[in-house]
Every structure is written in C-alpha cells, then in structure tokens.
Amino acid sequence: MKIENTKAQMRKGILEYCILLILSKRSLYVSDIIKELKKSEMIVVEGTLYPLLTRMKNGGLLKYVWQESSQGPPRKYYELTAEGKKFLAELGLSWDKLVEAINAIKNNDLNF
Amino acid sequence: MEKALTININGSIFHINEDAYIKLKTYLEKLSRHFGTNPDEKEIMQDIESRISELFHQKIQNENKDIITIVWVDEIISIMGKPEDFEDEENEDQNQESSSNKKIKHKMYRDPEDRVLGGVCSGTGAYLNISPLAIRLLVFLLFVLTGGFIVILYIFFWIVLPKAETTAQRIEMRGKEPTVSNIEHSIREEVKDIKGNYKNFQKSDSYKNGKEKISRFGTIFISFLKAIIKITVVLAGLFFMFIGISGILVLLLVLLFGAQLITFLPFWGVFGPDLNLPEITNLFANSGVAIAISIALLFFLITPLIGIIFAGTKIVFHYRSNNRLIILSGLAVWVIAIIIIISIGFSQTGNFIKGKTTTNITTTTHSSSSLNYGNNLTGFNDSLNNFKYSTLYIHLTPGSHSGYKGNHFNKTKIKTKNGQILWIAEPKFDIEKNSNNKLELTIQKSCRGKGNKAKKNLEQIKYNYSLKDSILFLDPYFSIKEGTGWNDQGLNITLRIPKGKSVFLSMDIKKLIYDIKNTSNTWDGDMVGKYWKMTTDGLSEIKN
Numbered sequence: 001m002k003i004e005n006t007k008a009q010m011r012k013g014i015l016e017y018c019i020l021l022i023l024s025k026r027s028l029y030v031s032d033i034i035k036e037l038k039k040s041e042m043i044v045v046e047g048t049l050y051p052l053l054t055r056m057k058n059g060g061l062l063k064y065v066w067q068e069s070s071q072g073p074p075r076k077y078y079e080l081t082a083e084g085k086k087f088l089a090e091l092g093l094s095w096d097k098l099v100e101a102i103n104a105i106k107n108n109d110l111n112f
Numbered sequence: 113m114e115k116a117l118t119i120n121i122n123g124s125i126f127h128i129n130e131d132a133y134i135k136l137k138t139y140l141e142k143l144s145r146h147f148g149t150n151p152d153e154k155e156i157m158q159d160i161e162s163r164i165s166e167l168f169h170q171k172i173q174n175e176n177k178d179i180i181t182i183v184w185v186d187e188i189i190s191i192m193g194k195p196e197d198f199e200d201e202e203n204e205d206q207n208q209e210s211s212s213n214k215k216i217k218h219k220m221y222r223d224p225e226d227r228v229l230g231g232v233c234s235g236t237g238a239y240l241n242i243s244p245l246a247i248r249l250l251v252f253l254l255f256v257l258t259g260g261f262i263v264i265l266y267i268f269f270w271i272v273l274p275k276a277e278t279t280a281q282r283i284e285m286r287g288k289e290p291t292v293s294n295i296e297h298s299i300r301e302e303v304k305d306i307k308g309n310y311k312n313f314q315k316s317d318s319y320k321n322g323k324e325k326i327s328r329f330g331t332i333f334i335s336f337l338k339a340i341i342k343i344t345v346v347l348a349g350l351f352f353m354f355i356g357i358s359g360i361l362v363l364l365l366v367l368l369f370g371a372q373l374i375t376f377l378p379f380w381g382v383f384g385p386d387l388n389l390p391e392i393t394n395l396f397a398n399s400g401v402a403i404a405i406s407i408a409l410l411f412f413l414i415t416p417l418i419g420i421i422f423a424g425t426k427i428v429f430h431y432r433s434n435n436r437l438i439i440l441s442g443l444a445v446w447v448i449a450i451i452i453i454i455s456i457g458f459s460q461t462g463n464f465i466k467g468k469t470t471t472n473i474t475t476t477t478h479s480s481s482s483l484n485y486g487n488n489l490t491g492f493n494d495s496l497n498n499f500k501y502s503t504l505y506i507h508l509t510p511g512s513h514s515g516y517k518g519n520h521f522n523k524t525k526i527k528t529k530n531g532q533i534l535w536i537a538e539p540k541f542d543i544e545k546n547s548n549n550k551l552e553l554t555i556q557k558s559c560r561g562k563g564n565k566a567k568k569n570l571e572q573i574k575y576n577y578s579l580k581d582s583i584l585f586l587d588p589y590f591s592i593k594e595g596t597g598w599n600d601q602g603l604n605i606t607l608r609i610p611k612g613k614s615v616f617l618s619m620d621i622k623k624l625i626y627d628i629k630n631t632s633n634t635w636d637g638d639m640v641g642k643y644w645k646m647t648t649d650g651l652s653e654i655k656n
Contacts (some may be wrong), residue, residue: 030163031166036419044193044195045192045195046163047198048198050159051198054159073124073165076162
C-alpha cells in the first residue's frame with residue numbers, strides 16, 4: 001500500500017466540499033481557487049480542478065460570470081447557486097459527523 | 113539560433129520556440145484525449161488553455177522574456193499535471209472515464225522513428241504488436257516469392273498510411289492494450305460479450321416476465337449480430353485486399369508474360385483479361401503510340417484494383433487517411449487513362465475500318481500460261497500440271513511446325529524460331545470441287561484497309577507450300593513481315609479438285625482445315641486421317 005494513494009483517496013472525497021467551502025465566502029477566479037487549494041495541499045496538479053468545476057457547474061451547484069481582467073482576456077468567476085448552498089450545508093453536516101466519528105475512534109480506548 | 117513560432121492561446125498571442133511548441137501541442141492533445149470521453153471536453157480544454165495562457169502571461173512579466181521556451185512548457189505541465197497525475201486524484205466519475213479511456217483508438221500508422229524506408233513495416237509491427245523485424249522478414253520473403261511485386265503494396269501503404277508523429281498518434285499506433293492482433297482481439301471481445309449475455313440469460317431461469325425475456329434475447333441477438341457483422345466486414349475487407357492484390361499480380365503477369373500464365377491462378381483464370389503487353393505493342397506500327405496505350409491501359413486496369421485494396425485495408429485496419437484526395441486523384445488518373453485509350457483507339461481504328469482488301473493468287477493446271485505470283489509458284493504450277501496420281505496427299509511441311517515459341521493474340525501469333533521473331537498466323541484450308549478437269553490451288557490473302565497501304569501490307573504476307581510427287585506440303589503458318597502492324601491479315605488456301613480425284617488429309621493438317629463441305633457432313637476435325645473422293649455431290653469418304 002502506498003501512503004500517497006491513500007492520501008489521494010482521502011483528498012478526493014472531500015475536494016468538492018472544499019471547493020464549495022472556498023466559494024461560499026465569495027466568488028472567485030479559478031486561479032484563486034487553485035491558490036487556496038494548494039495552500040491546504042488539497043490538490044497537486046491544477047488539471048484535476050477543471051473537469052471537477054465543469055461538472056459541478058453542470059450539476060447546478062456552481063455558476064460563473066465573466067469579469068474583465070486587467071491582464072489578458074475576461075475571466076470566469078465562480079460562485080455558488082442556491083442549490084450549491086443547500087448542498088454545502090448538507091455536506092457540512094455529514095462532515096461534522098465524520099469528524100466526530102473519527103475523533104471518537106481515535107480517542108476512545110477500545111474496551112472489549 | 114532557434115526557430116520560433118507565433119501561437120494564439122485563448123486569444124493571446126505568444127512567441128514560442130519550435131521545440132517548446134511541439135511539446136505544448138503534444139501535451140494539449142494528450143489532455144484532449146484524456147478528457148475525450150467527457151461530454152464537457154471542449155469547456156474543460158478551454159478552461160485549461162485560458163489558464164495556460166494566463167500562466168505564460170505571468171511568466172513573461174516576471175522574467176522579462178518575450179519567448180516561451182521548453183523550460184516554461186515543462187513548468188506549465190508540472191503545474192497543470194499530466195493525465196496520469198489526474199487518475200488518482202479524480203473521483204469516481206472520472207475514474208470510470210479513464211477506464212473507458214483504455215479503449216483507445218487503434219489505428220495503423222507508419223513509424224518514422226524505426227524505419228528502413230518509409231516505416232511501413234515498423235508501423236505494421238507496432239499495430240499488430242509484432243516485432244518489426246518479423247514483418248520485415250515476411251516482406252522480404254514475399255518479395256522473393258512474388259518477384260518484387262510486394263514493392264507495389266509497400267509503396268501503396270507508404271502513400272496511404274500517415275506518419276505517427278505526435279505522441280497521441282504513437283499511442284494510437286500501438287493501441288493501449290497489447291494484443292497479438294487488434295482484429296482478433298476485438299472479435300474475441302465480441303464473442304465474450306455474447307457468451308456473457310447468454311450466460312446471464314441462462315441464469316435468469318426464473319424468466320420473470322416475457323418482457324425481460326424479450327429484452328434479454330434482444331441484447332444477445334444484437335451482440336450476436338454485431339459480432340457477425342464485424343467478422344463479415346473484416347472478411348470482406350480481406351477479400352477486397354485479396355482480389356485487388358491478386359488482380360494487380362495477374363495484370364502484371366499477363367502484361368509482361370502473356371495470357372497463358374493466368375490460367376494457373378484461381379478466380380482470375382476465368383475472368384482475367386486476355387492481354388499481352390508485347391503483343392499489344394506490336395499491334396500498332398508506331399511504337400510511341402503503342403507505349404502510350406500500354407501505359408494508359410495499365411492505369412485504366414490498375415486504378416480500380418488499387419481502389420479495391422485501399423477499401424479493403426481501410427476496413428481491416430482502421431487508419432486515418434485523406435479519403436477525398438485519394439479517391440479524387442484515383443478517379444482523375446482513371447478518367448485520363450480512359451480518354452487516352454479512347455482517343456488513341458479512334459485514331460488507330462480509323463484506318464482499320466476503311467475496308468477489306470484481298471488478292472488472289474491462283475495456280476492451276478488450267479492454263480499453260482504461267483501464273484507466277486511469288487517465287488515458288490512457277491515450279492508449283494508445273495508440278496500441278498504434271499500431276500498424274502489419282503490421290504493427292506496433303507501434309508504439313510515437315511519440320512515447319514516445330515521450334516516455335518511464344519504467344520498468340522487473336523489467332524495472330526508472335527513466335528520466335530531460331531532466335532528470330534516471327535509474326536505468324538494460321539491459314540484456312542478448304543477443298544472445293546473444280547468444274548473443269550484440273551487440279552487448282554488458290555491462295556487468297558486479305559487484310560484490313562484500302563489503297564496502296566493495304567496492298568503493301570498484303571505483299572508482306574508470305575506463305576510457303578510445295579508439291580512433292582503426290583504429296584502437297586502446306587506450312588502451318590503464314591508469316592507477316594515484322595513492323596507491318598496487325599490488320600487482321602488472313603490467308604485462305606483453296607484446293608479445287610476435279611471429279612474422280614481423291615485426297616488424303618493427314619492428321620497434322622487438322623488445324624488448317626476450315627469448313628470443308630462433304631457429303632456426310634463430317635466435322636473438320638474428323639476429316640483427317642481419311643481418304644476423300646470428289647463425286648458429283650461433293651467430297652465423300654472412301655471407306656476401306
């Protein structure tokens with residue numbers, strides 16, 4: 001078993017949640033999203049993000065608006081839709097439960 | 113010094129070194145392929161390109177350089193990630209996608225990186241996952257066996273197969289899964305599908321409802337049909353290739369060596385063209401015209417055959433090619449060939465159809481005045497005058513029928529005898545009743561055409577015969593002086609015998625006899641080896 005694989009699997013599961021979280025604060029341009037995700041080491045390569053964003057947009061969780069940019073062509077700024085917000089809220093609940101469960105397993109001594 | 117290009121990424125213009133450009137292009141193609149099965153491929157690629165464009169803008173600003181180098185491209189690739197890097201980061205949907213991605217298109221290319229000539233053998237080897245060396249040995253073997261014919265096929269593939277230049281094409285060339293043969297593999301897959309479906313069908317022995325049954329049966333039927341179609345298509349492609357290749361082979365053999373050879377080959381023996389290039393060349397007095405029409409004829413016949421091979425190879429091996437260009441240029445060649453053939457044909461037949469000219473040379477006992485046509489007639493005339501036997505024996509001139517080698521065209525033959533090229537044809541021999549009491553031999557020469565030219569042509573026809581005691585010797589062929597050109601030259605020998613005289617037709621003149629009338633209506637071929645007597649009603653057999 002490679003640790004990297006397991007890590008990647010873990011990241012993979014929560015990547016969508018992270019994107020929704022980042023975008024819940026304000027609308028962002030892709031490279032800003034990438035910056036945020038890289039900071040928290042959520043993604044390694046940027047290429048992963050584009051199909052994900054497109055899929056989430058097509059799934060109705062995200063939408064984007066074109067904004068003029070001082071350098072180069074206009075940029076896509078992503079933001080959450082109403083559905084995306086609902087989705088995020090639900091994911092937040094299940095995330096909390098997960099954290100709780102993991103902490104419980106971690107901290108409790110196993111008494112058989 | 114390096115060559116630089118100007119490119120447009122997402123609406124921004126960049127200068128880029130050539131090597132960097134190739135790398136970037138290959139990378140983008142790879143990405144595009146990776147997302148190829150994703151319905152949002154276009155959008156994803158556009159996002160990626162706009163991001164790359166932005167990264168380059170930043171680079172240019174930060175490093176104060178105007179040109180994209182390969183180092184930058186490498187950097188961009190490491191930031192964006194290779195398709196391999198995505199695999200473990202993507203979620204389920206993408207995973208499914210990447211697994212379906214394994215069904216990469218398998219196409220035939222030429223391999224420019226491992227080539228002796230055009231890379232056809234290495235490309236084929238890569239396609240079939242066989243060592244190119246094995247293919248080369250096979251090709252060499254075929255080269256020896258077919259007498260170099262395989263060269264045509266090689267050139268054909270060289271023209272139609274594209275080079276595998278990009279990484280994407282190289283991947284396509286090999287296919288992702290190593291299989292002995294992609295064709296075999298895909299057929300096996302198909303068969304497996306059927307088996308699986310059938311097993312499922314058997315397992316569901318509950319046969320819950322008729323609807324399910326029908327739909328299951330439907331899927332089995334469809335996959336079965338698919339497999340049948342696939343196999344049929346591949347077989348049809350192979351058949352096309354076989355027909356085309358053997359057709360060209362036959363055509364070349366026939367054109368070079370004459371029509372006899374093709375009778376040994378299956379299929380084409382029956383339908384093969386009855387042609388012979390050297391002979392066709394001789395049909396026309398003007399050799400330039402002859403060469404032109406030979407070449408036109410070759411293209412006329414070979415173009416459709418190449419088309420058939422092309423279609424066949426397209427069906428069996430899926431490869432990319434500029435179909436329209438190939439078909440149009442093939443059609444153009446074909447039409448030009450037809451035009452040439454027709455125009456030459458018209459100019460040549462103009463003379464041919466003008467009419468028929470004949471001359472008669474008669475030697476007879478009828479008159480004492482000599483009929484001295486040709487060299488050997490005076491003596492012959494005397495001999496016939498003094499003919500005192502009751503039976504005239506008719507034989508072929510001894511030794512005259514042997515030693516010929518060569519081919520024939522429409523009864524006219526080109527043979528060599530003692531190293532000399534002879535243009536010869538068979539005369540027609542007939543026996544008629546003579547109303548007077550004399551033996552009479554008439555030689556009638558004929559050819560197509562009118563006027564002096566035709567007369568001259570007739571003079572070039574030579575025929576030998578002789579009389580020795582009671583035996584009339586006839587040559588099996590008359591000859592036409594080389595270079596006269598084929599004008600449907602003919603020679604009729606008519607022997608007129610009076611009532612009461614007999615003839616013996618020897619076995620060896622069977623070929624010359626042409627429709628000799630007789631009282632018993634015996635066929636020409638059955639008349640030989642027998643004695644015949646001229647009666648009031650005509651020739652009748654003398655039975656011992």
